[in-house]
Amino acid sequence: MKTGIFICHCGHNIKHTVDVKKLSAYFRKISGVTVSEDYAFVCSEPGQDLIKESIEKHDLNRVVVASCTPGLHGELFKDVLRKSNLNPFLLRRVSIREHCSWVGDDIEENTEKARRLILSALYGASHYVPLEEKVVDVTKSALIIGGGVSGLSAATFLSRMGMHVYLVEKEAELGGHVRSLKNVWPIGQDGSTIVANMVKDLESSENVEIFTSATIESFVGFFGNYEAMLKTPAGETKIIVGGVVAAIGFSPFDPRLKPELNYGKDERIVTTLEFEQSKDILVLPEKPRIAILHCVGSRDEQIGKAYCSRVCCINALRVGDAIKDKYKDSYVESFYMDVRAHPKGGEEFYEDTQEKGVLFTRSNIAEIIPTPKGLIIRGEDTLFGETFEREFDLAVLSIGMSSPEDSKLIASLLKITLDKDKFFLEAHIKLRPFDTAVKGILIAGSCSGPKDVEESINHGRASALKLYAFLNLGYAIVDPFVSSVDPKRCSGCRMCETACVANAIKFNEEKRVVHVEEAACMGCGLCNATCPSSAISLRGYVDAIIDDEIGALLEAI
């Protein structure tokens, strides 16, 4: 074995809390280790060159990079090996940054933990074998789930780039929530006009198939070749797609979850969404008194929604603005925690509404009590520390955005993850905000957290661009981590066959042994853990690798 170990300082990140010099010196003395170096930034060009030159000079056949977590720089170090004519699966990454230097304060303990982690990588990697990178064809078509503004913008982009697009919308009409907004802030346009323009654009494309009143029944396959069964009014349709943009939007918060507000029990208590749709027909006295409640269903730990919904402050301001325009002599009071007038122009709009005469009271609202004469709002003024009760003719609840109704369903079909608020989880909130953990499955719009129209459209277009870049290559490299059977050991008990969810294991009646169909194997390793004869093993995670990693972590070998 000729192993090269490269220990990264990550500038100060690792070096500050792990003694990298001591580690590289230690590993230089371990048998099987030919090169052991520590370096300021292993991912930098000179860092990569250091690895490359070491491989070439010393004819290394294993490379261990102890640095940041394996999830970062996924392909970068593999590429270094490829360029040095070394099989990329002879690389082992060890996370000494996320697992040592950032989670402990004691440099001695961190260094010891890092030493054991690197040791276990060294032992584990000694059982690695070169694996063949398989190239598979990719279908150049995309499935967009959800026809709101984010899904529409993703679909339009992809079809313009010449990709075949299937757009699936569960409602009878496209457009999502924007379709029902009467006055989209800040442009003042009717939402249905915005949506109609987007739909017209899309419908004029040739390579788009739109399915409305349709849902997804099943979804199987792998990146580049997914197979989805759609249930449409015309019956079931099977489609093959290379990738997916999930854009299923949000659900408006249901204020019934806060019973003290008495929403649903009195017609004079409405949401911003309802106000928007019916403000022209609302019957109000000549000098109406109107209360507007911010943050209904947002920033509220008690109902498990600690996040800010981003659009509801602006919506609350818009209600005040609209009422002041229509009724000069109205009394409008906004009850807020603090005003977060998010996007461009928001702060100015807030000042304008104040000038128009909307009153702002920083407060906690305890309840809304309907009486025949009016609605009594009881709360605490948090600036003056006093409680108050005031009477109004109408209360408008500025509701937040909750996770989409179908988030769990779609997440389990696509095998993607939800965050703690049940929105879709991005692969990395800063570095990979469009991807999910599953290659070729992207997310767009408010299904990954509250967003306004502009942000949803941007998100949709960016996810589409990313998917386009993946699919346009026309091929994909698949991980070779699949199972294989040693027929000499297989007793034909077929326990693995029963366990395999992917139906990848086939029994040969004549030879009384099984084999694995590699294209179908998902690489979970369940069969490996199930086989009583140790006849089946998952490449890259064979028993010997894991056994030795355990042994080395515990210093037992």
Add this chain to the structure above:
Amino acid sequence: MSQDKAEKNPEIIGFACSYCTFKASEMAGSLRLKYPDGVKLVQVPCSSRVDPAFVIKAIFEGADGVFVAGCHPGDCHFIKGNYFTRRKIAALKEMFDAFSMNDKLRLFWVSAAEARRFVEKVTGMYNEIKERKNVRKEN
């Protein structure tokens, strides 16, 4: 490490699924959440890859505790790997029970988003084992 320190610092081996718990541990690091250095992970593609033999091996070779951690039931990237894990670990626990070692084995569900839960779970397990160790030593 000195003998005394090793005794005070339990060794815990965790098998963490690449798609969820390992991701949560990466995020815990990025968020600079602290947890004891006695906790060390072995990355597996799915919690179902964990052969009970690995757990036993870890105990035999000196681990004070072992945990297997994967995605919440219903969320497995491999469809239902974690249901198999649950069954397997339940059976293994019964065996451990017979040897009065049931406190040494845990199964957690920690999704990729739950960095804090990861830290709470491993720290909780670590502290319990540490306490028990020290009590035993005094007796």
